[in-house]
Amino acid sequence: MLCVLRTDDVLVGAPLYMEREMESKPREVGRVYLYLQMAPLTFSKPVALTGTHTFGRFGTAIAPLGDVNQDGYNDVAVGCPFGGEEHGGRVLIFNGNRDVLKQSLTLSQELKAAWTPSGSLPGYGFTLRGGQDLDSNQYPDLIVGAFGAGEVSVYRSRAVVSVEAAMTLTPRILNPDDRQCHLPQTDIMVTCLKVDVCAAVSGVGIPSSVDLRAELQLDWLKGTRGGVKRVLFLDTQQPHHTGLLTLGHSRPRACLSYTIYLREEDEFRDKLTPISLALNYSLAPPPPGQYLPPVLNHYSSTFLQEHAYILLDCGDDNICVPDLQLSAHMDRSELVIGDDNLVTLTITAVNRGEGAYETELHTLIPPGADYIGVKRRVESLSQPNCEYKMVNESRMVLCDLGNPMVAGTELSVGLRFSVQRLEDAGPKISFELQIHSSNKDNSKSNPVSLSLSIVAKAQLDLRGVSHPSQVVLPFPHWEPKEKPVKEDDVGPQVTHIYELHNSGPSSIQEAELQVGWPYRFHDENLLYAMEIKTDGPISCRTNTSLNPLGLQISTLQDTPELLGFLRNTSAPHRHRRAVTTAQSSSGKTLNCTNISCLRIMCVVGRLDHGQSAVVKIRSRLWVHTFLPRRNYPYILNSTVSFMVTAMPYRIQPPTLPQHSTSMGTLVLWGTPDVSFAVPLWVIILAILLGLLVLAMLTLAMWKCGFFDRAQPPAKDDVSDQEQLTSDQTGDA
Known part of the structure; x- marks a missing residue:
């Protein structure tokens, strides 16, 4: 029986069914047809289950199992005695569901002879018997026969544990200015929130004590994208934690409580994206000696997530809608092939709306252009930081305009480029500019394209x-x-x-x-x-x-x-x-x-x-x-x-x-x-030779005493001499 209807359904095996992928090469895979009895002696069109093992004889044996997973719908086992490696045999378990006609039966398990080294047993799955509870654990078991080995295998069903988990965040919106928690081993006060993880178990024949392993990942989407974790556990300052919940008949529900905190604003950029907290739970490994431990419900999710948000200055709805406007011009209109071609782009960015987060100016660099740096023009306005990056194999200059770029902000920057390698360029090249933010609404500015004509001049x-x-x-x-x-x-x-x-x-x-x-x-x-x-x-x-x-x-x-x-x-x-x-x-x-x-x-x-x-x-x-x-x-x-x-x-x-x-x-x-x-060097050489001859003549005249001749006496000396002569005459 595969469903909750009181009428019985029919399963028909066709182990020699051939599937024709190509007309000349059919594959023998086997098939089972399910006929649902819609009314007494009235059956639906058949639902086909096709085998996957060539020459496996899928459908040789069919056995109703009863409700193996205790979901309210009967299940079935189908033998494939020559399927698998070396045709060692397989048994496939199909679970029933509410809408078999649309979803068919769901393959949940594939059994093989596990105690043999190769996983093969001749004729394994040739005969099947199910629907009987051999160990009285309220779950039906299965017997598999292998006629080639003269052996049978007994499979006992394990208890199925269903878990209902919940995660509660208090508060959901983090205000960076509301610092109520003390960071251990520091004097720093931080913004924090409380996370409660609760779980309850249920199921038929489950043990009196079930250990549930709960792993909590903080801001887990940032981990998959290589971003910075914005929240951490307060006690360990780590982004993940694993706890243990012990549940059972006497304690069907249990909770774990954690405190996490928001990191400082200068440690991360993303303030808009929700902070995702992910919970993964599983049954803890059984203690040594425990026989036939339970399993989690195969059709129940073991993953749960909740979101926290950072409070933004965006009104009551906490949703920022910016109004980004961009304008730009260049200091020249044409480029000459072979010249240095220095170009300065003067760019003005304005936000006339609410705060824009992780705001960046994207400047796509055309082929032949090289980024030189920032030229500061307007000293009265703040200057953004710009850097060269490769984004999806495109060369770009990214300028940080603020996080957030608050309402009324106006920024101006001059980007300097050298444009060369224009030999194969077309009639013009263009710089493409646009402002991007991480806001969901109105996240981009108007695009701006600045073109330069290319000319050849010699x-x-x-x-x-x-x-x-x-x-x-x-x-x-x-x-x-x-x-x-x-x-x-x-x-x-x-x-x-x-x-x-x-x-x-x-x-x-x-x-x-x-x-x-x-x-x-x-x-x-x-x-x-x-x-x-x-x-x-x-x-x-x-x-x-x-x-x-x-x-x-x-x-x-x-x-x-x-x-x-x-x-x-x-x-x-x-x-x-x-x-x-x-x-x-x-x-x-x-x-x-x-x-x-x-x-x-x-x-x-x-x-x-x-x-x-x-x-x-x-x-x-x-x-x-x-x-x-x-x-x-x-x-x-x-x-x-x-x-x-x-x-x-x-x-x-x-x-x-x-x-x-x-x-x-x-x-x-x-x-x-x-x-x-007459070359100039001849004139200079002639002058130098003349000066040399003059110097040599002067030296020769000085050596000959030309400059040592006695000078004639002065007038006073003559008067003294005459007076002396007259005096000598008088004395005589």
Whole structure:
């Protein structure tokens, strides 16, 4: 019998039932069908109990047990003689309930031959007999047969203890200002409350004395979340305690009383969340020698919890509803790729409602930005503490705004960031800000998003030098040859150097640089190009070949001035000389508009901030061209231009940098103006040598006694001498 109806129910076993998970691979698991008799000879649709052990023959034996757990509903045992490991046999106990049609029967126990090492007994569960109280303890027992071993097993039911527990808190609301308890071994008064844990036991055939083990956990949710326990036991200052309640027929109800206290407010932050007190109870281990001890009701909860609250300044309902408002702005509107990009966020937080607890400002840091620190701006307002944290794999700055942030509070803070690593960034980045509190109602402020545009800017400087800047003809003891063999036979060397320098802050990916070289006038050579050298990420080509006459190239060393220029091309220049044009001098200008020019096309690779690309064009002035044109000065101008074609970023500027200029070499007849060619160090050295020669002459004159000659007598000495002479004459 499985329920309280007077009509009998029917259980039918189908031990060879196959469950088809797949059409080609059925599993033989067995099944038992339960038919509830709703009225005489009228049965319900069957309730199926399906086995779980393949080839276990579940349902071979079925035995009604009676009410094993004394809950008012009959229970049943089902044999599975070939289930379990090594097909050693199992017996499954199912408990009846009020609504079998909806909930089916509940599996409460699975028995196996426990006295064998493997837990197996051939045919265990092939036969079952139940419903009889063999030991007169008011509970039905069970006999299990194992035909393969020729043995039976007797299982005696244990008494079931039902417990009713309660926990009372006095008071439920803790006022931090109401300090009535003395903390042991200190002079500190604390806020406390009383906890009473009471329990009562009942059951059929239970022992005269039952020991109940009660474990009380304080603020137990904080333990699962890693928080600080806000309350502790007054005597032990620990968050947990285990007590023992002795109950029975003579004492069906017993209580334990504890005093717990609230820790100081600066020791924890959470003041809003209820303080959960959890009670877990169980039967204490039986004393040695006690046979067949009772068990707790399997269907009764052994867990109980109650909540205490901290008194808040939130009115009679003790519920705070804040009104958090957030505003922010930045000190710049755009970021330049490659720059330091220091950004300051000025943030103002206001609470116009009731107290906001565990209030924090959350600032989500975008990719490429790094938190530097707090910049204090408004000295009259209090300043929150801020720190960098990783929250759910997101980089954030968290600022503590108060616990609580009381009504009318206004806080201001400046957060400083450095935004770099923007090479792959989109058109803008954003800082996301919001105030969060632990209040249940209206816990967040309005979200604020501050966006910064990302731009790419590169300042490119084009400079050059002509060495020499002027050539004075004629050369003494030199005449040009009609058929030159060596480059020295043509004329003096003239070198132009061009530098493309990136002053940043952004980099460029590629640029084109073009040089127009004053090469020929009709059929006469002007500056005969010998070779082109480059330094940095640049490569050049020409529209015609260099040195078409195949002149023998001389081994020449660069002058100190030229070497100094080359050394400084890749470094930032504090004092840059402008491109020399020489157009202010009188003379006829020859450039690509009125002569034939050699076209030099150069491709410049990536130039980062502070890097340069240098082109050096070495040539010879073709003096034979200028001999028939004596006394006529000329300016030989080369033109140079560049145009950036790409930058290495997703973001491209609306216009790419470009510029053009010219540089000239003056050719004239007469006395050379050499003032330009005297380096500063030569002048300084000449002055020092002059001073040294003067010092040596002075020393030599002093050694020769030049400064030791006798001085002429003074007037008074002459008068005295004349008086002395006259006196001597009178005496004579």
